[in-house]
Amino acid sequence: MKPFFFEEKPYGIFRAGLSLDGYNAVMRGSRRQTIVVSGVLFLIGIVVFTLLALNQTFEVVNKSYTEIRSFTTAVLESMETGVVAVDSQGRVTVLNQAAHQILKVNSSVLLRPYDEVFPDDPLRLKELLSGKETGGEFETEILGSTVSVSISPLYDSEEKVSGGTALLRDVTAIRKMEQEMKQSERLSLLGDTAASVAHEVRNPLNAISMAAQRLEEEYAVKEGMESAKNFSRILRQEVKRLDGIVSQFLSLARPSELNLQKSDLNRLVTETVALAEGEAGPLSVEINALLGDIPELMLDPDELKKAVINILRNGMEAAGKGGSVSLSTRVDGDMVALRIEDTGKGMSKEKMRKVFQPYFTTKERGTGLGLxxxxxxxxxxxxxxxxxxxxxxxxxFTIWLNVPPFEGSV
Incomplete structure (x- = not known):
């Protein structure tokens, strides 16, 4: 508002002004927008902060999960016990390195149906999932090895079966050692009585043999006594056979003192084959020898020849008419192998387990002591x-003998 004059005399007052209503409205709208934008930005900040926190947490959790998984995998792979696991659908989910070696499968079986990979269900996991098995331990034959298996079910939060696990241990060597220990104990018991029994048996055998020889000499000068002489001859042969059995019994029961010396195994095999060829002829069995380049060994030639001839005779009898027995030698690492193979009827696994047990034989007139x-x-x-x-x-049959470090050898 401002006064104005006319010819130097006041005339009136002039009032001029601008309305602020629009301005104030704009300012109020601007404040509202500012508040809204600030709120939105605040919410965006909270969301971004939350996402960053979640991402960091996820990375930490993922890292921890990766470390735990790597540690678990390392533990499983380093175990000597085989581990196999299946889920509720029967898929193989875990198969560590030890299980690969025992079951002779590779990692390609993972996530495949268990009954497709192992149709015979050697681990009984299929029966476990179906409820026919509730868990436990048992031994079974898998690919020629004796395997101890322990199975148990896996349960979910509702106590329902969600899978199963099997722990495998190859106990072939342990069972073999147990058999050897049992056999050693049996031989120890035999050794305590072998000498006295042999003495008590051989004395009457010698008397019978001398009496049979005397009778044969007396019948030799008389006519018409051919049958008596034949009986006497048979009697002497059977006495000789019984004496051989006693000798085998003593050889098995008594510990031997070896006369070890540098020996050529190939030469020993050649001499043994020469001895056996006289018996092979009537049996119509062919003997072949393929001897490799092998070093000298520390052997007792007489004792080892006894072992070789026993196995060779066993092979000739198993091969039968028209069959053959092959002998070969070779070096394998720090050992020499003597392989004796026959073309006979073979044996079942059950007989193979018993083949070295004293008195076990499949022959009508066998003593079961040779092997x-x-x-x-x-x-x-x-x-x-x-x-x-x-x-x-x-x-x-494969005989494995150590190659000794002779003086001057490198």
């Missing part, structure tokens, strides 16, 4: 005998 003696002789040399046989395809 036991062979095993004892080879064991005295610090070696071992392996046997592998398939019904209808023959049997293979």
């Amino acid at each position: 036991s003696i062979a095993q004892r002789v080879v064991a005295d040399h610090g070696g071992r005998i392996d046997v592998d046989s398939t019904p209808g395809k023959g049997t293979v």
Whole structure:
């Protein structure tokens, strides 16, 4: 508002002004927008902060999960016990390295149906999932090995079966050692009575043999006594056979003192084959020898020859008419292998387990001591005998002997 004049005299007052209603409205709208934008920005900040926190938490959890999974995998792979797990749908979810070796499968079986990979259900996991099995331990034969299996079900939060696990241990070597210990105990008991029994048996055998020889000499000068002389001859032969059984019994029961010396195994095999060829002829059995380049060994030639001839005779009798027995030698690492293979009928797994047990035989007139003696002789040399046989395809005996570090050898 401002006064104005006319010819130097006041005339009136002039009032001029601008309305602020629009301005104030704009300002009020601007404040509201500012508040809304601030709120939105605040909410966006909270969301961004939450996302960052969640992302960081996820990374921490993921890292922890990865570390736990890596640790669990490392533990499973380093275990000597095989681990197999299946889920509720019967898919293989876990199979560690030890299980690969025992079951002879690879990682490609993971997530495949268990009954497709193992149709015979050797681990009984299919029965476990179906409720026929409730868990427990048992031993079974898997691919020629004795395996101890422990199975147990897995439960979910509702106590329903959600899968199953199997723990596997190859106990073949343990069971073999137990058998050897039992056999050693049996031989120890035999050794306590062997000498006295042999003495008591051989004395009357010698008397019978001398009486039979005397009778044969007396009948020789008389006519018409051919049948009596034949009986006397048979009597002497059976006495000789019984004396051989007593000798085998003593050889098995008494610990032998080896006369070890540098020996050529190939030469020993050649001499043994020459001895056996006289018996092979009437049996129509062919003997073949393929001898490799092997070093000298510390052996007792007489004792080891006894072991080889026992296995060779066993092979000739198993091969039968028209069959054959093959012998071969080779170096395998720090050991020499003597392989004796026949073309006989072979043996079942059950017979293979018993083949070295004293008095076990499948022959009508066998004593069951020959292979036991062979095993004892080879064991005295610090070696071992392996046997592998398939019904209808023959049997293979392999004698393993250590190569000694002779003086001056590198």
